[in-house]
Amino acid sequence: MTPIKTAILSFGMSGRVFHAPFIAINPGFELVGIWERSKSASLEFYPHIKIYRTLEEILNDDNIELVIVNTPTNTHFDYTKKVLLAGKHAVVEKAFTTTIEEAIELQELSRTVNKKIAVYQNRRWDSDFKTVRKIIEAGLLGNIVEAEIHYDRFRVALSPKLHKEIPGPGAGVLNDLGPHLVDQAICLFGMPLAVYADIRITRPNSLVDDYFELLLNYSDKVVRLKASCLVREPFPSYIIHGDKGSFHKTRTDVQETALLANQKPDSLNWGVEPIEEQGLIHTEKDGIVIREKVPTEIGNYGTFYSIVHQAIREQKEMPVTAKEGIQVMQILDAAFKSSALKKQISLI
16 A cells, blocks of 8 residues: 655654654655755654755645644644645644634534544553553443543743743643643543633743643543642652542653654564553452552554554544544633633533
């Protein structure tokens, strides 16, 4: 089968770490080129690709079938719209767009031009989240009544990525990390009935939100999503309670660290967590109370692109659909309104 000829719109951390390595090793894709306005840094890693100096060069290249829109969030709508109108499929980095209206327009446009669109939610294929999902879906905790998902860091200094730190569409930690946590919550529990949020600036030199806590209210459970830039000693990243037992798991997927060290995703033991980071389950099974460690699932972001290939070549569904991207944005939008109004926002 002919590989999907692919172009990437940026070679910062996103392009170098999360996209290019997985496209390059997948025989179902051909990494044709990368958009770099002035540098040619990608040639060090992929010497046979083409460097595009403008977006128009990519849009006018009839060989390109798929474009990875991994530029700052405030450009996602404009660039993705141009990609779709040029007759190409699109993978769009999170956050999908800056408004729900933009996301819906892209969804409708993709249908009109008969091109596929996916939102890049790679954290679905983290080893820690895959383990949590397996535990819940196996019913080992019974009916879930409470869950917490954390993405805490200790980063007093501002990010060198100015688009994340300057007030404007797509800036702030809720737009940056929120899509990961919200997407995982939806994967596990579906859409909530309502959202209550506390969004703050906690670092004295920050101009954008660097802390959030979201309470997602369901008819039978509450889910708390939290991220902070001032957590030196973190909680477990996943705390799940059911009417049979509990499960705790640290956030220790090793893929990002390996990718930053330029390790290739087809290397030995890819995505295998250290055994000491196994989660703890305390529950009842077959009438016997157990408290033991749980082997961690293997993480692999490459699964995302394997499904993208099937979606394009075999007319299957994208791994993360535009509809799912819109659902994430509906929760984020409700969270910003809730924090501003200091009240719960209904989603029904």
